[in-house]
Amino acid sequence: MEHKVWRHLLKREIPLYNINRTKNHAGSISEFVQLELTIGDYVEVVELLVTDLGPEEVILGLPWLRKVNPDIDWRAGLMNIKVEEEEEVKEDGAEVEEWYQRIIGNRQQRRKWWKEGILENTTDELWVAAGVTYSAELAYEESKKKEKQSMEDIEESHHLPEHKPYDYxxxxxxxxxxxxxxxxxxxxxxxxxxxxxxxxxxxxxxxxxxxxxxxxxxxxxxxxxxxxx
Known part of the structure; x- marks a missing residue:
């Protein structure tokens, strides 16, 4: 338990990729936490996947902004979320359903995870924008060149050298x-x-x-x- 937050294990690990489609150095995501997110008067219970975000504590992506639709003052750097009163639907004194927001860290595989039963829907609620250093980018480009050269060598090995003008x-x-x-x-x-x-x-x-x-x-x-x- 870190920061007095209990970690829960996922049923299956989720592979985590950076924005350039390389695997994140933190490895696959295997844990999540349930938190009460408070912004001013706005309160929401969310589930957050646990991974290495560098200097950031939490990343809430564009899908979350679309859902809450806040008023943003870009010049002042301020955000205000309107709180709407909702009636709590109960049956025999108990909530019919307790809804938790589902979040994932990889858009490309969300449909696959949904088919396998890992996710309840195909809507992604969190993006992991991992930064890449210049040296890491150079290493990635070099690995792409080697992979391309390897494929060309394999393709070339499937054929003999070009025939000369005369065959005897x-x-x-x-x-x-x-x-x-x-x-x-x-x-x-x-x-x-x-x-x-x-x-x-x-x-x-x-x-x-x-x-x-x-x-x-x-x-x-x-x-x-x-x-x-």
Missing amino acids: TIDLKPDASEMIQSKVYPMSVNEQRELDQFLEENLWKGYIVPSKSPMASLVFFVKKKDGKL
Whole structure:
């Protein structure tokens, strides 16, 4: 308990991202607190997610401002919230429903959390605007360059170098196949499946082309540690 506020565990942790879509250094959000928010005569019970906000204590975002619709004097830096009297609906002396404001810290995944039952609705009530230092921004841009280069290397590895203007063929003598002794070896179903997959993949990559040779090439298989080919 910090600042005399009890922390409660969430049913599931919520991954927290910065405004540039990188993961926040504070990690996922796993706790929330229930507080009575008082601004002048305005009082509201809210649930706040617990995370590292740097020098800030609490961030109330644009959705919250839309809900309370305060009068703001931007020049003076003052905010006034009108308090409307509401009748409390009771049944047998008890409140029918006690409503708590639900807040989340990541707009992109709110619909997913709603489908999984983590959130009661898809309306976000709090945004975490994490600042980024110049060095952190440079590191992020460098990681993007490395990721792009890695993807380009993978894409390039799927194809052979560009063909030259001339491709040379090796023509065999008409009776060449009769002069070479060869034998046909039977294959199991698994071996034939792996061979077909290998040929299809490498034809697509351009590593091999259909052969016109009357003679076949030998193939062999090496089993992996798990026993598969």
